[in-house]
Amino acid sequence: MKILVLGAGGREHTFAWKIAQSKKYTKLFVAPGNAGTAEIAENVAINVTDFKAIKDFVLKENIDMLVVGPEDPLVQGITDFFTEDPEISHVKVIGPSKRGALLEGSKERAKEFMAMHKIPTAAYESFTEESLETGKKFLETLKPPYVLKADGLAAGKGVLILNDLEKAKQELENMLADKKFGEASAKVVIEEFLDGIELSVFVLTDGKNYKILPTAKDYKRIGEGDTGLNTGGMGAISPVPFADAAFMQKIEERIVKPTVEGIKTEEIDYKGFIFIGLIKVDNEPYVIEYNVRMGDPETEVVLPRIQSDLVEMLEKTAEGNLDKISLEIDKRTATTVMLVSGGYPEAYEKGKEISGFDKIEDAVVFHAGTKNENGKVVTNGGRVIAVSAFGEDFKQALKKSYQNAGQLHFDKMYFRKDLGFDL
Ligand code: AMP
C-alpha cells in the first residue's frame, strides 16, 4: 500500500513513524513534512490545502491511502473532493467529509449536534452582529468567568475566557462587529464556564463502528503552573491517571456512543479520528469541543501506545470494517515534552541549528517545526521537537523525556519543566 500523509508537524512525524512499522505499506510520502519525516519517508513540497496538486501527485504515484493530519483541508472538503472525483474516488481517505468536519469547523454546529444527541456540554447561546445587544444582555445573566468562542476556525486562538463583565461585552463587540477573528467570529457562541480538570479522548470511527484509543492530557499554556498565553500544546501524558475504568465507562456511554450514533443517524460520511476535548466536573464528563483529527502533541503519546498495526486499522476504517480488528494497547505511560523556540507563541526566530540527536537514549524524538538546511537540521517553527518516552507511571516516563530533552540544544530553546504538576 502506498500512503500519503498530509501535514508537517509532530503529529505527522508520529503517523509516519507508526506507518513505517507496518508490514502493509510499500511506499510512504509526507506533504510537506519536516526534517524528521524526511528520514523515514519521502517529503513532497505540496501545501495541504492545494487539492489539485494533491490529486496530481496521487495519480502520478498511484497512492492508495491519504491520511489527513490537520483540520484545514478537512474543513475545506478534501474528503469530498476525493469521493466525488471518479479518477481518485478509489483512494482511501482518512478524515471526515466536509459535513463531518463542521463538528470542528463550527462551534455552533458542534453545540447543536450535542443538543440534538443529548451529549453533555456547557449551556450556550449564539449571536451575530445583528444580535450583539441581545448578546450583551445575555452576558449580564451569567456568572463570571465568561466564555466567548468564535464560531469558525481561528488557529486555536478563538476562545476567550474573561472575568470582567464589561471586558466580556467589549470583546463580544470586537468579535462580532470588528471581526476580531475575521469571518471566524461573524458568529460567537457564549457558554457557561465549566470548572474542572481537562482530558482528551480519541476515537477512530468508520461512521458506524468505533474504537476508543488511549486518553491523553495536554498542557496548553506556555508558562509553568498553566500560566501565560495558549500554545498548540507544550507536552502530553497518556493515559490520564484520573480517567479510571468507571469514568471511562461514563465517557463511552454518555459521549462516545451517542456521538457515533449521531454521525450514523445524520448519515455523515465520517471515516477518521474524533478528538473529544472533555472536562471532568464533580466526577461527570462534559464535552468542551470536538476536533475532527488527532491532537498535536497528543498523537506523540497516543500512537506510540498502540501496538496494533496502524495501517491495518486505517484500512479497516476506510472499508467500514472497524469491528473486525482488535486493538492492543501498551499498558505503560507515555509522555512527551515539546521543545519550542524562544518567544513562542508570539514572535520567534527560525533557522537555529539543532544538536544532540546522537545523545538520545530510550526516547523517541518527533520533529515538529524543523527542516534540513545545508546538511543540518534547523528550527522552522514555534514548536520544534517533541521528546516522547515510556515509563511505568507518568513520573518515570517524564523523567526520561526530560533527560533526553536536556541532550538537545538550539539557540533560545524553551520547554516546560512542570508537566504533570496537576496530576
Ligand atoms: P477550545 O478551543 O474549545 O478547546 O477551548 C480552548 C480552551 O478553553 C479549552 O481547552 C478550555 O481550557 C477552555 N474552555 C473552553 N470552553 C470552556 C468552558 N465552557 N468552560 C471552561 N473552560 C472552557
Ligand code: GLY
Ligand atoms: N493539542 C491540541 C490540539 O491539537 O488541538
